[in-house]
Amino acid sequence: MWRRSKILSVALLFTIAIVSSIAYEHYAVSGRPVVFLATTTSTYDSGLLDYLLPKFESEHGIKVHIISVGTGQAIEAAMRGDVDLILVHSREQELEFVNSTYGIHRVGVMYNEFIIIGPAEDPANIRGLTNATEAFRRIAEGGSKGVTSFISRADKSGTHMVELIIWESLGISPSSRDQKWYLEASAGMGAVLRMANDKRAYTITDKATWLSFKSQLTNLRVLVQGDPLLLNPYSVILVNPEKYPQRNFNGAVALVKWMISDEGQNLIGNFTKFGETLFTPIARNYEKAHELGFPDQEEEIAWYDAH
Amino acid sequence: MVEDIFLQEIINITLLSLRVSGTAVLIGALIGIPIGAYLGFRQFKGKKTMMRFVDVMLKSIINTFMGLPPVAVGLVVYLLLTSSGPLGWLGLLYTPTAMVITQLIMVVPIIIGVTMSAVGSVERSIMEKALSLGATKNQAAFLVLREARVGVLTAIIVAFGAAISEVGGIMISGGNIRWFTRTLTTAIVVETELGNFNMALTLGAILLSIAFVINLALTILQIKGARR
Amino acid sequence: MKAVEVRGLSKEYSGRLVLRDVTFDVHEGEFFVLLGPNGSGKTTLLRILDLLEEPTAGKVFFEGEEVDYSKERATLRRKIGMVFQQTVLFDMSVFDNVAYPLKIRGDLAKAEIERKVARVLEDVELRGFERKNALSLSGGEAQRVALAQALVAEPKLLLLDEPTANLDPKNVSIVEGILSRLNREKKTTVIMTTHNMFQAERLAHRVALLNEGEIRAIGSFRDVFGYQSRLI
Numbered sequence: 001m002w003r004r005s006k007i008l009s010v011a012l013l014f015t016i017a018i019v020s021s022i023a024y025e026h027y028a029v030s031g032r033p034v035v036f037l038a039t040t041t042s043t044y045d046s047g048l049l050d051y052l053l054p055k056f057e058s059e060h061g062i063k064v065h066i067i068s069v070g071t072g073q074a075i076e077a078a079m080r081g082d083v084d085l086i087l088v089h090s091r092e093q094e095l096e097f098v099n100s101t102y103g104i105h106r107v108g109v110m111y112n113e114f115i116i117i118g119p120a121e122d123p124a125n126i127r128g129l130t131n132a133t134e135a136f137r138r139i140a141e142g143g144s145k146g147v148t149s150f151i152s153r154a155d156k157s158g159t160h161m162v163e164l165i166i167w168e169s170l171g172i173s174p175s176s177r178d179q180k181w182y183l184e185a186s187a188g189m190g191a192v193l194r195m196a197n198d199k200r201a202y203t204i205t206d207k208a209t210w211l212s213f214k215s216q217l218t219n220l221r222v223l224v225q226g227d228p229l230l231l232n233p234y235s236v237i238l239v240n241p242e243k244y245p246q247r248n249f250n251g252a253v254a255l256v257k258w259m260i261s262d263e264g265q266n267l268i269g270n271f272t273k274f275g276e277t278l279f280t281p282i283a284r285n286y287e288k289a290h291e292l293g294f295p296d297q298e299e300e301i302a303w304y305d306a307h
Numbered sequence: 308m309v310e311d312i313f314l315q316e317i318i319n320i321t322l323l324s325l326r327v328s329g330t331a332v333l334i335g336a337l338i339g340i341p342i343g344a345y346l347g348f349r350q351f352k353g354k355k356t357m358m359r360f361v362d363v364m365l366k367s368i369i370n371t372f373m374g375l376p377p378v379a380v381g382l383v384v385y386l387l388l389t390s391s392g393p394l395g396w397l398g399l400l401y402t403p404t405a406m407v408i409t410q411l412i413m414v415v416p417i418i419i420g421v422t423m424s425a426v427g428s429v430e431r432s433i434m435e436k437a438l439s440l441g442a443t444k445n446q447a448a449f450l451v452l453r454e455a456r457v458g459v460l461t462a463i464i465v466a467f468g469a470a471i472s473e474v475g476g477i478m479i480s481g482g483n484i485r486w487f488t489r490t491l492t493t494a495i496v497v498e499t500e501l502g503n504f505n506m507a508l509t510l511g512a513i514l515l516s517i518a519f520v521i522n523l524a525l526t527i528l529q530i531k532g533a534r535r
Numbered sequence: 536m537k538a539v540e541v542r543g544l545s546k547e548y549s550g551r552l553v554l555r556d557v558t559f560d561v562h563e564g565e566f567f568v569l570l571g572p573n574g575s576g577k578t579t580l581l582r583i584l585d586l587l588e589e590p591t592a593g594k595v596f597f598e599g600e601e602v603d604y605s606k607e608r609a610t611l612r613r614k615i616g617m618v619f620q621q622t623v624l625f626d627m628s629v630f631d632n633v634a635y636p637l638k639i640r641g642d643l644a645k646a647e648i649e650r651k652v653a654r655v656l657e658d659v660e661l662r663g664f665e666r667k668n669a670l671s672l673s674g675g676e677a678q679r680v681a682l683a684q685a686l687v688a689e690p691k692l693l694l695l696d697e698p699t700a701n702l703d704p705k706n707v708s709i710v711e712g713i714l715s716r717l718n719r720e721k722k723t724t725v726i727m728t729t730h731n732m733f734q735a736e737r738l739a740h741r742v743a744l745l746n747e748g749e750i751r752a753i754g755s756f757r758d759v760f761g762y763q764s765r766l767i
Contacts, residue, residue, distance in 0.1 A: 036401065213502045
């Protein structure tokens with residue numbers, strides 16, 4: 001009895017290992033060159049890349065492996081040479097990455113919009129404002145009176161950075177320790193939205209995640225949008241091949257060339273979620289690119305075109 | 308067609324989970340059972356003088372490692388395998404192999420610990436009896452391991468259960484790449500974050516079924532072990 | 536010819552003398568009984584003879600040769616069978632339990648093993664129990680399996696530590712029957728401990744009276760106790 005059950009369980013384990021291994025290899029892509037792209041969770045969660053990249057993959061015969069993590073972690077992975085390029089939206093950290101010479105040829109690809117959402121009853125009375133700073137001021141004011149609360153991602157994400165910039169411009173540096181109305185969630189956007197819904201609190205979110213969760217967030221409304229401060233530019237940056245020669249630099253260049261090509265840019269502009277477009281392409285809209293913090297856009301685009 | 312791809316992805320994710328955890332546990336058993344048995348025998352000698360400082364320390368360390376936070380393991384594996392890390396030249400980061408290594412580090416202490424206590428709890432008289440019947444030391448030791456077989460199998464099953472439901476570690480070392488390193492648990496995280504609760508629940512149900520089968524096997528083993 | 540010679544044997548456990556200067560001989564083919572109350576050192580003596588413990592002082596000779604307690608003892612143990620007071624069986628079938636001492640020798644054909652196991656199970660009246668798990672047996676049946684394990688390799692010397700202490704009268708008489716038949720027909724030397732005087736009288740050629748680790752008397756039952764019970 002023992003012998004039979006022993007052989008059976010060992011055989012079962014081996015079978016599980018081997019069958020799933022073979023079957024998995026059947027599904028997984030093998031043999032094709034691979035590009036590793038690190039990006040932020042919110043970018044990935046918008047669904048844009050799953051819509052966009054299969055088209056690139058089939059045209060170029062290159063497989064793109066997406067690592068979707070926090071902005072800090074994405075840049076850290078690039079600094080360590082674990083990926084070939086990054087697609088992120090956090091200007092200061094990007095510039096730091098480029099200045100360290102680990103990142104090269106930063107170009108603006110597109111932007112999307114952040115929106116300020118809050119409870120339908122809007123105790124801070126910010127509905128319809130187009131000035132995000134004023135909206136934040138009223139939320140903080142309501143908070144000190146105990147009628148409003150705000151939930152922060154508090155995870156050093158691009159979204160969190162935008163939020164901090166606005167608070168900073170008001171001379172406020174809120175923290176859960178000193179302000180009861182300010183809740184540091186240290187969580188993903190989806191989780192923060194659900195918390196805001198439960199607590200009838202305000203928060204700042206990207207439009208894509210809002211649209212994904214809207215149907216479940218019955219207490220919340222979009223209250224403020226349209227402030228240039230709330231525009232969220234995305235850039236791609238290559239990992240310097242001189243630092244990490246083993247990385248697939250050519251594959252990464254091919255991917256960027258495709259993303260900034262007319263085809264890629266049109267696809268980005270046509271991507272919709274729940275019937276709404278989310279991203280506006282800017283690779284070749286130099287004026288807008290300059291405005292959003294890409295002073296060298298022409299030169300970098302020219303570099304990619306020539307490559 | 309959409310339905311088809313949905314199904315294909317679920318199959319892909321499930322197979323990868325089984326493959327990664329199965330491989331980790333298989334290798335973990337090959338490493339952990341001999342070590343666990345050896346440490347079990349050290350305790351087994353039974354004499355109080357043998358439970359020296361070293362043994363106490365060893366046991367405490369193993370018990371601590373049995374509860375290693377997976378995220379910490381994932382981070383360590385990440386730092387080892389990252390391109391600029393000591394094992395970066397292997398190019399294993401963000402691959403299923405990296406996840407196997409992560410889970411291996413997690414399951415080896417579990418297998419060692421459970422095997423150790425299973426072997427240690429076999430009556431000392433069993434060993435004496437075998438010796439008395441003319442067994443050599445090795446033969447007697449093997450018999451004790453055989454008597455502890457329910458415990459050893461339990462170790463393997465518990466380890467598999469821990470591995471397949473682990474999420475934090477493989478998220479960091481595997482990168483949660485769709486169609487490549489996305490497992491049941493990491494997929495549930497993504498799908499929840501995306502608001503795709505249907506997909507998340509489907510994957511959760513699959514994970515639950517696997518956990519159920521594991522516990523069923525464990526319970527049957529324990530009943531068999533108790534029926535004496 | 537002497538089967539076992541014990542010379543000046545002492546055993547100390549953390550400062551306490553359990554056996555002190557024990558000396559006796561057991562002849563080949565003899566049924567020798569160690570009689571004494573609980574705690575008199577009987578079990579320790581048998582464990583030393585079965586090479587499970589080393590003596591603190593003194594020597595043991597087996598078939599004229601001194602036993603070297605520092606060596607691997609498997610070869611010598613294979614000539615000795617022992618039945619413990621607490622029945623210990625392995626978590627496997629009755630057949631596998633009884634076949635174990637033969638299998639570990641590694642030099643016997645499968646058919647030979649099966650033949651020997653069948654014969655010894657016949658002796659202990661357990662034919663038909665082969666496929667049962669040994670741990671599912673009753674106390675009496677289990678002790679007979681333990682006896683079969685000790686006998687299957689046809690030992691020269693059989694050590695029995697209170698083999699019938701926990702048995703009901705029916706099983707006691709089965710076990711006693713097996714033992715005396717074995718001693719009579721196969722000339723196996725037997726050393727048995729018991730605290731049951733009547734059992735000693737029924738079985739023993741000679742008895743030794745052990746108390747507080749010392750042999751107080753040795754000889755035939757009548758020599759030692761000066762009477763013969765009227766029960767026989």
